[in-house]
Amino acid sequence: xxxxxxxxxxxxxxxxxxxxxxxxxxxxxxxxxxxxxxxxxxxxxxxxxxxxxxxxxxxxxxxxxxxxxxxxxxxxxxxxxxxxxxxxxxxxxxxxxxxxxxxxxxxxxxxxxxxxxxxxxxxxxxxxxxxxxxxxxxxxxxxxxxxxxxxxxxxxxxxxxxxxxxxxxxxxxxxxxxxxxxxxxxxxxxxxxxxxxxxxxxxxxxxxxxxxxxxxxxxxxxxxxxxxxxxxxxxxxxxxxxxxxxxxxxxxxxxxxxxxxxx
Amino acid sequence: xxxxxxxxxxxxxxxxxxxxxxxxxxxxxxxxxxxxxxxxxxxxxxxxxxxxxxxxxxxxxxxxxxxxxxxxxxxxxxxxxxxxxxxxxxxxxxxxxxxxxxxxxxxxxxxxxxxxxxxxxxxxxxxxxxxxxxxxxxxxxxxxxxxxxxxxxxxxxxxxxxxxxxxxxxxxxxxxxxxxxxxxxxxxxxxxxxxxxxxxxxxxxxxxxxxxxxxxxxxxxxxxxxxxxxxxxxxxxxxxxxxxxxxxxxxxxxxxxxxxxxxxxxxxxxxxxxxxxx
Ligand SMILES: [Zn+2]
Numbered sequence: 001x002x003x004x005x006x007x008x009x010x011x012x013x014x015x016x017x018x019x020x021x022x023x024x025x026x027x028x029x030x031x032x033x034x035x036x037x038x039x040x041x042x043x044x045x046x047x048x049x050x051x052x053x054x055x056x057x058x059x060x061x062x063x064x065x066x067x068x069x070x071x072x073x074x075x076x077x078x079x080x081x082x083x084x085x086x087x088x089x090x091x092x093x094x095x096x097x098x099x100x101x102x103x104x105x106x107x108x109x110x111x112x113x114x115x116x117x118x119x120x121x122x123x124x125x126x127x128x129x130x131x132x133x134x135x136x137x138x139x140x141x142x143x144x145x146x147x148x149x150x151x152x153x154x155x156x157x158x159x160x161x162x163x164x165x166x167x168x169x170x171x172x173x174x175x176x177x178x179x180x181x182x183x184x185x186x187x188x189x190x191x192x193x194x195x196x197x198x199x200x201x202x203x204x205x206x207x208x209x210x211x212x213x214x215x216x217x218x219x220x221x222x223x224x225x226x227x228x229x230x231x232x233x234x235x236x237x238x239x240x241x242x243x244x245x246x247x248x249x250x251x252x253x254x255x256x257x258x259x260x261x262x263x
Numbered sequence: 264x265x266x267x268x269x270x271x272x273x274x275x276x277x278x279x280x281x282x283x284x285x286x287x288x289x290x291x292x293x294x295x296x297x298x299x300x301x302x303x304x305x306x307x308x309x310x311x312x313x314x315x316x317x318x319x320x321x322x323x324x325x326x327x328x329x330x331x332x333x334x335x336x337x338x339x340x341x342x343x344x345x346x347x348x349x350x351x352x353x354x355x356x357x358x359x360x361x362x363x364x365x366x367x368x369x370x371x372x373x374x375x376x377x378x379x380x381x382x383x384x385x386x387x388x389x390x391x392x393x394x395x396x397x398x399x400x401x402x403x404x405x406x407x408x409x410x411x412x413x414x415x416x417x418x419x420x421x422x423x424x425x426x427x428x429x430x431x432x433x434x435x436x437x438x439x440x441x442x443x444x445x446x447x448x449x450x451x452x453x454x455x456x457x458x459x460x461x462x463x464x465x466x467x468x469x470x471x472x473x474x475x476x477x478x479x480x481x482x483x484x485x486x487x488x489x490x491x492x493x494x495x496x497x498x499x500x501x502x503x504x505x506x507x508x509x510x511x512x513x514x515x516x517x518x519x520x521x522x523x524x525x526x527x528x529x530x531x532x533x534x535x536x537x538x539x540x541x
Binding site: 001005018019020021022023024028032035036037142174175176178198200201202203204205223224225226227229230231232233234236237238242243245246249250 | 271278280312453459504507509512
């Protein structure tokens with residue numbers, strides 16, 4: 001194939017309040033995708049949606065999917081504090097094209113990942129064959145709420161729902177969460193890791209590639225928090241075989257989110 | 264996995280290798296000069312590993328980076344004097360490719376040991392960094408004015424992590440010393456949440472620059488180059504904590520002219536550093 005081929009498995013769109021970000025919309029994301037050989041991006045929700053918004057935000061993502069000619073797939077957000085409502089919205093979204101999975105964020109939603117508040121979400125994902133993407137991180141002095149998203153907390157669900165694919169975003173972060181994330185991805189067929197965010201650690205791509213089965217690591221940008229360029233070159237230039245790069249940049253996302261990229 | 268993709272795999276891998284090669288060649292031709300490489304045991308990054316000078320040089324060269332301004336973690340973790348001594352020792356035979364960024368303290372009350380502004384300037388010293396928050400002094404004229412005058416006189420740029428400063432104090436200092444080159448570094452947490460202050464400061468104070476290792480928001484390099492000028496941005500890798508290809512990749516792929524990329528990758532830092540004295 002000669003066109004764009006990369007899958008950005010973790011992006012967002014929409015206005016941000018807590019930092020200056022002049023170019024955060026779907027049109028700007030698409031312009032960068034064209035520029036950087038990115039065929040398709042998974043939109044894991046706007047800031048408003050992640051922070052407790054509901055149906056209208058989901059509808060906005062669906063419209064962006066349509067307007068993009070299918071290049072922006074999207075994830076619905078499940079906030080356990082409004083769980084029943086969220087599932088009702090997701091149930092509707094399942095019947096329409098473009099929904100690629102469900103995003104959860106234990107840290108933003110102030111709910112430990114193992115909390116029973118997530119039970120209905122895992123059952124729903126199993127019934128509808130949807131992938132779950134969750135924020136994951138290490139314990140942090142600077143932000144104690146990160147402890148709610150420690151990778152080990154997800155293990156109870158991964159065991160109970162082996163049919164649900166779980167992607168741990170940020171591969172457990174820059175500290176003690178990393179080893180746990182790697183362990184989960186090695187021990188459980190249904191656990192994947194993405195590289196989104198500023199886990200810019202030296203030789204991370206090389207070390208994760210060495211530690212994980214070849215189908216487990218996904219490229220993600222976390223646009224607009226980060227420019228897709230930040231994580232793209234380090235994968236292209238990593239000291240790993242071209243086949244491993246191809247998997248990270250495309251095939252693994254295709255498997256983890258069951259994407260049909262034939263267009 | 265579907266069959267069609269498997270059939271495409273060899274073609275895609277060839278494209279990936281071509282993209283990688285193109286970037287590697289571009290990186291070399293930008294003549295990168297890294298503003299942010301470190302020796303010693305990293306503090307606050309539990310998974311990062313210390314590198315000795317030869318390994319650091321190899322890692323830099325592996326990314327096409329020609330030279331680096333090098334700091335020492337002991338300057339933060341132990342004491343500025345300890346970091347400066349360790350740096351002088353480590354860089355003794357390292358040659359022109361590695362220049363030292365010393366750690367400083369206020370000049371009064373006078374403290375012993377190797378410090379910028381006290382005694383003779385060490386060979387190969389190219390810049391000075393302060394850690395006002397960690398070393399417990401305010402970033403104020405009445406505390407570090409004397410040091411800033413000395414830096415200005417010796418044409419040494421002043422480096423500061425954004426997590427070590429408060430913005431109103433830095434603004435006052437930049438206004439008080441308009442001929443002092445100040446470099447705001449985007450470590451040790453991403454500067455994203457501080458970028459309203461950073462960009463406003465840079466607009467108001469032409470002597471303020473930004474280091475780019477974590478200036479990673481969507482198209483920030485292009486935006487900053489258009490609004491503030493490419494001469495205000497300095498490539499930093501934050502090696503060995505970070506992968507240099509992150510910061511280099513953002514420059515390589517940025518929507519900037521070739522000349523602008525050259526400035527950001529290394530020529531701006533070359534311009535700011537005083538001549539190395541043999
Ligand atoms: Zn995200």
